[in-house]
Amino acid sequence: MTLHDRLLALDRRWVFGVLAVFVIIPVFLKFSVPITPVKEVREIYDFVEGLRPGDHILLSLDYDPGSMPELHPVAYAMLEQCFVKKLKVITLTLSTTGAQMVEEAIKDVADSCRIYHGFTPQRGIDYVFLGYKPYPGLIILGMGMNFRIPFPQDYYGTILDSIPMMRGIKNYDNVKGVINLSAGNVSDYWVADGNARYGVKLALAMTGVMAADYYPYYQSKQIFGIIGGMKGAAEYETLCKNPGKATDAMRAQVFAHVVIIIFIIIGNVAYFVGRRKNAPTQESR
Amino acid sequence: MEQTASMSTQIWTTVGIFLTFCLFSFLYKDNPFYKFAEHLVVGVSVGYWAILLYYTNLRQNLLDHLFQPGTWTPKFDELYYIIPALLGIAMWTRFSKKYSWISRYPLALFLGISSGIAIPVTMKNNVLSQLRGTVVGLGFDWSTSGFLGVPQGFWDVVVVVGTISSLIYFFFSKEHKGAWGGAAKLGIYTLMIGFGATFGYTVMARISLLIGRIQAIQDWWKLLG
Amino acid sequence: MKRQIPLVLVFIFGVLLAIQYFIPSEPSQKGYEFVLDWITIIGIFAMVLGIWSQIHVGYYKIRHRAEDWKYSVVTMVSMFGMIFLGLSPFGGLQGTTFRLIYTNIFIPIQATIFALLAFYIASASYRAFRARSAVSTVLLVAALLLMLRVIPMGPLADPINKIGSWMLLVPNLAAKRAILIGVGLGGVATALKIVLGIERSYLGKD
Numbered sequence A: 001m002t003l004h005d006r007l008l009a010l011d012r013r014w015v016f017g018v019l020a021v022f023v024i025i026p027v028f029l030k031f032s033v034p035i036t037p038v039k040e041v042r043e044i045y046d047f048v049e050g051l052r053p054g055d056h057i058l059l060s061l062d063y064d065p066g067s068m069p070e071l072h073p074v075a076y077a078m079l080e081q082c083f084v085k086k087l088k089v090i091t092l093t094l095s096t097t098g099a100q101m102v103e104e105a106i107k108d109v110a111d112s113c114r115i116y117h118g119f120t121p122q123r124g125i126d127y128v129f130l131g132y133k134p135y136p137g138l139i140i141l142g143m144g145m146n147f148r149i150p151f152p153q154d155y156y157g158t159i160l161d162s163i164p165m166m167r168g169i170k171n172y173d174n175v176k177g178v179i180n181l182s183a184g185n186v187s188d189y190w191v192a193d194g195n196a197r198y199g200v201k202l203a204l205a206m207t208g209v210m211a212a213d214y215y216p217y218y219q220s221k222q223i224f225g226i227i228g229g230m231k232g233a234a235e236y237e238t239l240c241k242n243p244g245k246a247t248d249a250m251r252a253q254v255f256a257h258v259v260i261i262i263f264i265i266i267g268n269v270a271y272f273v274g275r276r277k278n279a280p281t282q283e284s285r
Numbered sequence B: 001m002e003q004t005a006s007m008s009t010q011i012w013t014t015v016g017i018f019l020t021f022c023l024f025s026f027l028y029k030d031n032p033f034y035k036f037a038e039h040l041v042v043g044v045s046v047g048y049w050a051i052l053l054y055y056t057n058l059r060q061n062l063l064d065h066l067f068q069p070g071t072w073t074p075k076f077d078e079l080y081y082i083i084p085a086l087l088g089i090a091m092w093t094r095f096s097k098k099y100s101w102i103s104r105y106p107l108a109l110f111l112g113i114s115s116g117i118a119i120p121v122t123m124k125n126n127v128l129s130q131l132r133g134t135v136v137g138l139g140f141d142w143s144t145s146g147f148l149g150v151p152q153g154f155w156d157v158v159v160v161v162g163t164i165s166s167l168i169y170f171f172f173s174k175e176h177k178g179a180w181g182g183a184a185k186l187g188i189y190t191l192m193i194g195f196g197a198t199f200g201y202t203v204m205a206r207i208s209l210l211i212g213r214i215q216a217i218q219d220w221w222k223l224l225g
Numbered sequence C: 001m002k003r004q005i006p007l008v009l010v011f012i013f014g015v016l017l018a019i020q021y022f023i024p025s026e027p028s029q030k031g032y033e034f035v036l037d038w039i040t041i042i043g044i045f046a047m048v049l050g051i052w053s054q055i056h057v058g059y060y061k062i063r064h065r066a067e068d069w070k071y072s073v074v075t076m077v078s079m080f081g082m083i084f085l086g087l088s089p090f091g092g093l094q095g096t097t098f099r100l101i102y103t104n105i106f107i108p109i110q111a112t113i114f115a116l117l118a119f120y121i122a123s124a125s126y127r128a129f130r131a132r133s134a135v136s137t138v139l140l141v142a143a144l145l146l147m148l149r150v151i152p153m154g155p156l157a158d159p160i161n162k163i164g165s166w167m168l169l170v171p172n173l174a175a176k177r178a179i180l181i182g183v184g185l186g187g188v189a190t191a192l193k194i195v196l197g198i199e200r201s202y203l204g205k206d
Helices: A003-008 A012-028 A039-049 A065-084 A099-117 A136-145 A186-198 A208-219 A229-239 A245-284 B002-027 B032-066 B079-095 B100-137 B152-169 B178-224 C004-020 C026-063 C069-085 C096-127 C134-148 C154-169 C171-195
Strands: A056-062 A088-093 A127-132 A178-182 A202-206 A226-228
Touching (some): A003 A245, A012 A245, A012 C096, A039 A065, A065 A088, A065 A099, A065 A245, A065 B178, A088 A099, A099 C096, A127 B032, A136 A186, A136 C026, A178 A186, A186 B100, A208 A226, A208 A229, A208 B100, A226 A229, A245 B178, A245 C134, B002 C096, B032 B079, B032 C069, B032 C096, B079 B100, B079 C026, B100 C004, B100 C026, B178 C134, C026 C069, C069 C096, C154 C171
16 A cells, blocks of 8 residues: 555544644644734724714624634624723624523623723613524514514513613614624625615624625625634734634634645645556556 | 532533533544433523523513513403414414414415515615626726736726626526636636635634634633642 | 415515515504514414424434434433423523533533534545646635635735735625525525415425
């Protein structure tokens, strides 16, 4: 068995093992990866920065624990940015199993504000968590008429009208913009039912798998920004000067990407060597 | 007291890490630990979802309209909410061989409404706005330098050509031969760059999820610390 | 009555809701609000079907001692256990044990299931991502260039970032736009087929 045959027949568990090692090693190394925010991320940051204290913003956190590493850092950085800017933050989730995760993220950020900024955002005054509803399209359409149609109460069962920061807030006309953090097709609903139907000013933060698919909406100005995957999350943390888990993870990303690129190169070299060696055999037949 | 809470946190977090390793064991080969964790999460997620659905949906959107909140005392001013409730319950006849036809009524309403809403919105969102973006949205600015120092207007033309050729590739009513076939070929190359971009991003996405678990294990280690 | 009335309902509501988009008058908006409110409630009941289906499958497997039925016991016990712990006497959604299970059992398992995909994409990159033809070479090169953006490349970083941005905003944009337009036209055609009664598979048999 030649080397290239061995390489082609390599047990996949070796590949798994090498990847695992190269993702674990950077955890113990201390070096920083240069992060340069791209335009589409910066536009979202600038939008939030441009809002005035007391303005309402809607964060639709539509992901579940399966996508936490990519989107949780954005949620943390953005929530803190909003709280520090004294914005009124309306949060909700349209993801089936994300409600408690989102609720805990809000509490964590509120705690962080208490520790690092000397104030604690108050539920009902600085933020509201509307909770979870199924059928994202219908819910987004419903909120376009009145938040009270799909969400007569918040997650904790408080009637919306009795929540101080929701008084006078009827629908999207009363919020400055919507930022959707999504790990699935909820983004499609936000663009179609939120932007196309009601003209919502919309930006998307999404998993890497989805990011490349949404550039047509960005160019056609249906959305004003894209935060794509963990790299985008790290860029947002950098802009907020609030490095967190995404920035930290970029070290491992670098190692893992190098390994995968090497895998691709080795796989192709072995394939071409094998093809060249097999070619005369086929001719002789 | 604080010590107890900390111990409880340590135990619960350790359970989570144990389950993480149960799942990672699948990478070696399928085994009972993996299967246990896999079936456990199905049950837990359905149970969680059922409770979430009851408290934040059924109760808030229906029961609180029909009964005084927190009680079963009927409210008569919004009694008409009984109609969507009955239509909803009619959905459940789906499992009965004899009465499953009843479920067609609410299903028909649901589909009719969803389809009716979708027609103009999808047309505007996916078709008209995209066409507008392709023609009006691009500036065709020949004075600004774009990628490789080439005028941006050129790249705008490339977008238009790429979009049209990709659409031609998906059009199978005419045989892909001659100039039409050439355009379709250009389309497939354009599509491949698009799929390549998606693949590149997907690698990052999948690695991110693994890093997330490694970070969780690291946090657990520090917690035990 | 069993087939015709549903078809008429789909047609009437489909046409009304499609027209409503173009009529922003007060009564039209009120009707629209009403419809959205009701349809959400009907939808909630449909969700229960999913839960019932899960119970049904689990029960069937256990009763008939199907392959791996013991794991179905795990599913059923964990599901009913979670429902039980989420009841009001235990604090509902704010119940301590309910929340601990979500945080320490549900989150780690779900996150790890998705994390496993990292290994499979690495394996696929090694074993299947080949430059077999001109078309697959284009795909491979595009993917590599996007991946290189993550790696600090010193003086090469700037050109690689520029190539990445160009790829996303020119050829990728064109490709994904064509797909979006195709999906949009397909979606509208399907919706029309449902409203006009051409697509009837939702009615089932008989």
